[in-house]
Amino acid sequence: MARPGRVDYHVHYYLDGCANPEMTLPNIEREAVKMGLEEISVLKHYSTALPNGEKDWVSWHVVKEEEYERFLKETDAYVPKSSLRILRGVETELVNDQGDINIPAEQAEKLDTIALSVHYIPAFEKVQGKFLYHPRAQKQLLETDETAKKALKAWIEEVRDLGSAYFVESLVRGYVAAFEKQPKILQASHMYDGLFPLRDYLIPYEELGEKKIIEMMEPLMEAMVKHGVMWELLPEPIGNENILRRANEMGVRFIASADGHSMHGTWGRFTDHPLAEELIDRLGLTKGVWER
Numbered sequence: 001m002a003r004p005g006r007v008d009y010h011v012h013y014y015l016d017g018c019a020n021p022e023m024t025l026p027n028i029e030r031e032a033v034k035m036g037l038e039e040i041s042v043l044k045h046y047s048t049a050l051p052n053g054e055k056d057w058v059s060w061h062v063v064k065e066e067e068y069e070r071f072l073k074e075t076d077a078y079v080p081k082s083s084l085r086i087l088r089g090v091e092t093e094l095v096n097d098q099g100d101i102n103i104p105a106e107q108a109e110k111l112d113t114i115a116l117s118v119h120y121i122p123a124f125e126k127v128q129g130k131f132l133y134h135p136r137a138q139k140q141l142l143e144t145d146e147t148a149k150k151a152l153k154a155w156i157e158e159v160r161d162l163g164s165a166y167f168v169e170s171l172v173r174g175y176v177a178a179f180e181k182q183p184k185i186l187q188a189s190h191m192y193d194g195l196f197p198l199r200d201y202l203i204p205y206e207e208l209g210e211k212k213i214i215e216m217m218e219p220l221m222e223a224m225v226k227h228g229v230m231w232e233l234l235p236e237p238i239g240n241e242n243i244l245r246r247a248n249e250m251g252v253r254f255i256a257s258a259d260g261h262s263m264h265g266t267w268g269r270f271t272d273h274p275l276a277e278e279l280i281d282r283l284g285l286t287k288g289v290w291e292r
Contacts, residue, residue: 002039004287020262089113099177193239235275253288
């Protein structure tokens, strides 16, 4: 078994449009070995549906099944030239607060791992309508387009009416239910302090106060420990470090990743993995490793 701190379970494959063509298995293996990694998971994006009901939304796309099958065949056929262990998985989304995720169970069964992400606000029970914009990725549009501006105003009003606590509770409930439903989930991806998607969607959870926020997130931490799901950190600012410290106290294990989409590109550089390891070390968090 690989040693904690010698793994990266979030390395994208060239078949995804968001990944650089250089992200082939031989290239990934070479760079992983250079960085001293012993085990990695190579991922394919998999989304059955998107919030707008179309094939494309912002930077995400409905999966092309032929590409997924090609991914399975190529990863199945590849024989590493080193002792590096290569797992195969997908990155997919939390869909709602009932714990449904964006890949069918029969397709998930073909994988070693699932990296569960929140790329948009999941469908929460009390939210009346879908807010079909991404405040960070579509910031300029939301500032200039009248339709988008009206939608943003309505969203902010709905957030105010439901209250920040509702969104924190719903996000936690969704994660916990997903871990119960799908045992292939290995990590909650690009988690930062666990509140990144709420921050993205302009939910003012800070008004709840740090103590209350941590208490509300403890069921998520308990579920991660129970199901062996690890908390992924990238080499980027994380927000509230005390949330991570509490998770660590409760037994959550942390894994480093650069969310590798390229080797040496302008973002998502696989070769930045050591920077994420340094972040975990600086915070004094306990590292984990796949044990299934």
